[in-house]
Amino acid sequence: MTEASIRSAEQTDLAVLATCLGDPGYFEDRLLRQTKGLGVLYTAWHGHEPVGDLYLWLEEAEEAPIREHLPGVPLLTHLEVREGLRSRGIGQALVEAAEERLVKLGHDLGALAVRTDNHRAARLYRRLGYHDWGRGEVVCNAMRTAPDGSMVTEPELCRVMVKDLLGRHPKRLTEGACGHPS
Numbered sequence: 001m002t003e004a005s006i007r008s009a010e011q012t013d014l015a016v017l018a019t020c021l022g023d024p025g026y027f028e029d030r031l032l033r034q035t036k037g038l039g040v041l042y043t044a045w046h047g048h049e050p051v052g053d054l055y056l057w058l059e060e061a062e063e064a065p066i067r068e069h070l071p072g073v074p075l076l077t078h079l080e081v082r083e084g085l086r087s088r089g090i091g092q093a094l095v096e097a098a099e100e101r102l103v104k105l106g107h108d109l110g111a112l113a114v115r116t117d118n119h120r121a122a123r124l125y126r127r128l129g130y131h132d133w134g135r136g137e138v139v140c141n142a143m144r145t146a147p148d149g150s151m152v153t154e155p156e157l158c159r160v161m162v163k164d165l166l167g168r169h170p171k172r173l174t175e176g177a178c179g180h181p182s
Contacts, residue, residue, distance in 0.1 A: 004051055004052070006045075009027075009042070009053070013031075016049070016050060017050050020050045021053060025143075026078070026151075037058070040055070040056040040098070041055050042098055052080055052090045052091065055076075056074060056075075056076060056098040057075040058074050058105075060072070066111070066113070069133070070111050070160075073110065073111045075111050075112055076098050076111070076112040086120075091121075091124055095125075099165055102165055103165050107165065108164065108166045109163070110163050111160060112160070112161055113140045114159055116137060116158060116159055122159065122161075125161050129163045129164075130161035130162060131163070133161065137157055137158060138157075138158050138159075139155045139156070139157060139158070
């Protein structure tokens with residue numbers, strides 16, 4: 001596993017998150033959403049230094065195909081681990097913390113979207129039990145801070161992956177009879 005400790009972020013973490021992980025506008029937005037009960041910003045720490053984060057999106061998905069086919073399903077978004085610290089269990093620990101919260105909140109299904117060119121992350125998610133939702137790729141919205149400090153939304157082509165958090169559903173939730181997509 002990892003020596004990192006995982007916890008939800010606090011408003012007082014904003015400056016150090018922005019300094020160590022970058023993109024202050026992103027963290028400001030997610031902390032604001034967290035205070036409104038719309039999600040949880042998980043952070044991984046080595047000592048007093050943040051080394052990764054993941055946002056658990058508890059609102060309806062922004063993307064219409066995800067809203068339509070996975071209504072009310074929370075999304076794990078923006079998994080990030082600092083360069084040089086990857087493949088040490090930090091990403092897995094962040095995902096597991098979010099999944100534990102989902103189960104405590106009464107959810108049995110979690111989902112995420114991963115860029116089609118991010119093969120390393122897709123391997124991690126498959127290893128953690130996520131599988132393709134079977135409905136093709138989706139254009140997702142990625143937020144970043146522009147040089148002038150404003151928030152910019154950029155499209156990313158993504159694969160949606162789902163996981164049955166309680167093991168009560170068939171592996172391929174979107175398959176009909178004979179394994180064909182429904």
